[in-house]
Amino acid sequence: MYTLYWSHNSASIAAHYCLEESGAKYDAVLIDMSKEQHKQADYLKINPAGKLPALKLPDGSVISECAAISLLIADRFPQAGLSPAADDPKRGAFLMWLFHLNNTLQPAMLRFYYPDRITTEANGLAGVQASAQAEIEKLWARIDAHLAKNGPFLLGERFSAADALCFMLSTWQDCCPDTYKRFPHLKRLAEKVRARPAIARVAEFNHVGPVAA
Numbered sequence: 001m002y003t004l005y006w007s008h009n010s011a012s013i014a015a016h017y018c019l020e021e022s023g024a025k026y027d028a029v030l031i032d033m034s035k036e037q038h039k040q041a042d043y044l045k046i047n048p049a050g051k052l053p054a055l056k057l058p059d060g061s062v063i064s065e066c067a068a069i070s071l072l073i074a075d076r077f078p079q080a081g082l083s084p085a086a087d088d089p090k091r092g093a094f095l096m097w098l099f100h101l102n103n104t105l106q107p108a109m110l111r112f113y114y115p116d117r118i119t120t121e122a123n124g125l126a127g128v129q130a131s132a133q134a135e136i137e138k139l140w141a142r143i144d145a146h147l148a149k150n151g152p153f154l155l156g157e158r159f160s161a162a163d164a165l166c167f168m169l170s171t172w173q174d175c176c177p178d179t180y181k182r183f184p185h186l187k188r189l190a191e192k193v194r195a196r197p198a199i200a201r202v203a204e205f206n207h208v209g210p211v212a213a
């Protein structure tokens with residue numbers, strides 16, 4: 001049995017999408033970020049970083065990082081088709097997109113949502129957010145251009161765990177207003193991902209609404 005530690009509107013959603021798609025048996029334990037439960041001793045024993053998500057594996061060990069969790073689940077449940085196999089020609093592009101989203105786009109979003117972690121200057125917060133927003137817009141524009149040529153998914157016709165992560169990030173729009181209006185190919189990816197039955201179940205569980213302009 002796997003145990004996912006999750007909270008509304010957090011990076012746990014991408015890992016949750018992959019777990020549900022995989023058919024793995026798992027429990028979902030709410031660590032309510034709005035009540036600061038992720039900073040409390042009980043959760044810090046599970047994930048000393050105090051961040052979500054974390055996943056307890058059947059052997060009792062725990063891993064964090066939503067992309068690592070997604071990749072591990074993809075590898076352990078290959079029949080779910082969440083990632084191309086190691087020797088598949090699309091494996092490199094899959095890893096590239098998964099890491100790009102988690103390592104470049106998501107940190108820009110974190111700079112927007114937690115500007116006080118970038119500067120200690122109270123009057124510098126708006127500037128940090130503005131530069132983060134500009135970076136996010138540039139990154140979405142590149143992804144949208146890629147999808148226009150090579151979509152509808154990041155790997156073309158084939159859905160993967162990278163699309164689940166892309167969809168989750170595309171729903172975080174305070175940092176990039178009107179994301180779907182401005183990036184129609186990203187919107188098309190979001191609609192296709194959101195329409196998958198397993199993803200829809202998790203989206204509803206997490207109160208992620210339908211894809212709307």
Ligand SMILES: N[C@@H](CCC(=O)N[C@@H](CS)C(=O)NCC(=O)O)C(=O)O
Nearest residue numbers: 010011050051052053064065066067
């Ligand atoms: N790189 C990590 C980022 C995790 C992360 O920053 N999660 C946020 C929620 S989206 C969090 O736990 N924030 C609480 C905090 O940083 O105090 C991942 O992809 O899992």
